[in-house]
């Protein structure tokens with residue numbers, strides 16, 4: 001069990017370093033295993049816990065954790081908190097892609113993961129998505145016209161009164177109503 | 180003090196109902212004052228508190244609160260939690276606009292508040308923003324080309340190495356690099 | 359293996375029976391704000407066994423049943439069905455397709471079905487684990503949550519690796 | 524009254540002294556991911572007296588000082604200055620402009636200035652309250668936070684009305 005986790009960790013880490021440098025056109029990143037935490041004494045830093053993070057669970061004790069370290073091209077290595085909205089989305093995408101590639105699930109649905117990305121980053125994100133799509137089927141909910149151009153098929157949803165209707169669409173029709 | 184809050188509440192509520200129906204092209208919404216909470220007995224529902232909400236403060240006890248009720252056109256009145264990302268952003272915009280209009284601050288900076296909005300909603304949002312801009316100066320951080328068309332001036336930021344540089348831009352240049 | 363078909367009927371805003379056919383590769387789902395796109399994501403999570411109403415943006419379990427609108431009355435049942443392609447025989451079934459469905463009624467009852475047969479929730483969870491699909495791994499990445507992995511504590515982030523193992 | 528000018532020097536990614544002139548109406552701030560747009564929003568909050576590093580995406584107070592890059596070394600001080608137009612004499616000053624500035628040093632020291640004079644934080648807070656500007660009201664709506672008002676508890680939402688009163 002422990003051996004399998006370590007093998008998985010190393011496989012994901014190797015891909016994470018590669019996907020990060022592709023998404024950021026440079027720089028460096030890595031994942032690190034942290035030492036297992038002990039009870040209570042370490043809980044002082046829980047006040048820094050970001051909003052949205054789940055509260056401490058008993059199962060967090062005694063197992064090692066995974067930390068993320070990144071260095072954006074041209075910048076020095078910095079805490080994840082100081083990164084911009086788009087940079088965080090790209091780091092998260094690199095991690096997600098690495099997990100998906102290590103053990104491909106049959107399908108994956110992404111709901112507006114491109115919302116914080118500028119056009120250049122959406123393109124880099126979609127290029128990797130397209131490669132991974134050879135092994136994993138992706139459903140991508142999006143308002144972004146660049147993302148739509150990477151789709152093999154497009155479904156449009158519309159609301160009539162309070163009822164949703166679905167419709168297959170061509171790229172041109174979808175882009176016309178997109179952002 | 181209490182009288183001033185109630186006057187402000189009624190003024191904001193009246194504008195909220197108007198801005199909501201403008202942003203949603205119909206429907207209805209209102210704000211309501213809730214009875215002051217008593218200590219401890221009511222805390223059972225804190226488990227339902229949404230991630231990101233601040234933890235209960237002692238100052239929450241004994242004062243009335245403000246609840247938001249909405250009914251989107253064609254749909255029945257529903258809990259705010261069930262609304263879509265874009266619908267929540269629009270309800271929040273209606274509330275923000277009402278607060279800003281009731282007592283205009285000299286300036287207001289909005290950081291990517293249009294991120295969740297589709298094109299039709301960005302336009303409705305910007306139309307109201309432009310009216311309010313007669314009394315309040317707005318700085319709007321955005322990736323959205325529609326929002327940029329509503330600006331009187333555009334500043335572009337670029338990163339050289341690790342250093343940010345600013346540059347005045349024309350609309351055409353800004354839209355070329357926008358989403 | 360991939361998802362072949364998703365059917366929603368009475369689930370959230372999908373009052374009318376709606377069938378989505380999916381091919382391998384990338385499918386984009388587009389539409390205006392509030393049209394129902396994230397409701398599809400919720401439907402997938404729900405049929406995969408999601409029990410937390412908070413993850414589905416609701417409070418009580420019948421919040422997923424179509425609540426009616428100005429021109430349409432409330433429904434009494436929500437159903438979502440998922441059909442997985444099994445032509446490579448990943449799943450312990452002799453069939454080329456495996457269908458999983460879930461129903462929820464306003465009286466609080468709930469049903470789970472595999473290929474049309476009534477089963478228990480744990481049978482669904484077991485089957486899906488074999489398909490390497492789960493409502494709580496990274497099968498569905500919800501709106502606004504792309505950088506949640508960065509906000510987790512180190513020990514919780516490890517959980518994502520255990521799903522990948 | 525409106526904001527006339529914002530100056531940043533050594534604040535986060537603004538290593539070089541940067542001056543932004545603002546006119547009344549709508550000004551859009553655009554640029555690629557990570558270029559520094561939200562850092563401008565942080566700079567405004569900071570010069571208005573924001574004390575919570577968490578609101579500024581940092582951990583310790585010197586996180587706002589330029590930390591250096593691959594081709595540029597770390598700086599020892601961060602400074603942000605804000606100039607408000609006072610031609611309608613809203614503020615208790617005979618001048619047509621009122622300037623507020625804040626400096627932070629790596630040794631932990633901090634300075635506040637009004638029109639070039641050293642003052643205490645509470646003098647700045649008082650002046651800004653008269654201008655109806657605050658780091659914690661809805662003067663700056665941060666990234667990802669547009670619907671925070673909807674996630675607040677009813678009693679906390681009331682707080683926004685007290686700012687508007």
Ligand SMILES: Nc1ncnc2c1ncn2[C@@H]1O[C@H](COP(=O)(O)OP(=O)(O)OP(=O)(O)O)[C@@H](O)[C@H]1O
Pocket residue numbers: 162251254257261262263264265266295369370371389390391392393394395396397398421422423424425426501
């Ligand atoms: N049980 C229900 N009955 C009827 N309508 C519902 C139900 N649950 C949710 N809805 C409606 O579904 C709509 C939200 O849909 P959804 O979140 O899928 O939108 P979306 O297409 O993702 O939009 P966005 O682009 O803004 O994220 C809301 O208007 C909500 O009122």
Ligand SMILES: Nc1ncnc2c1ncn2[C@@H]1O[C@H](COP(=O)(O)OP(=O)(O)OP(=O)(O)O)[C@@H](O)[C@H]1O
Pocket residue numbers: 072075078082083084085086087116341534535536554555556557558559560561562563586587588589590591666
């Ligand atoms: N003290 C500091 N010294 C140097 N660089 C810093 C400092 N603090 C933050 N940064 C850098 O500023 C960048 C973030 O800038 P900011 O959040 O303003 O981006 P943004 O333009 O808003 O991008 P997005 O469109 O993605 O939201 C990060 O790359 C971060 O490393």
Ligand SMILES: [Mg+2]
Pocket residue numbers: 263264265395396397501
């Ligand atoms: Mg959605």
Ligand SMILES: [Mg+2]
Pocket residue numbers: 084085086560561562666
């Ligand atoms: Mg930003």
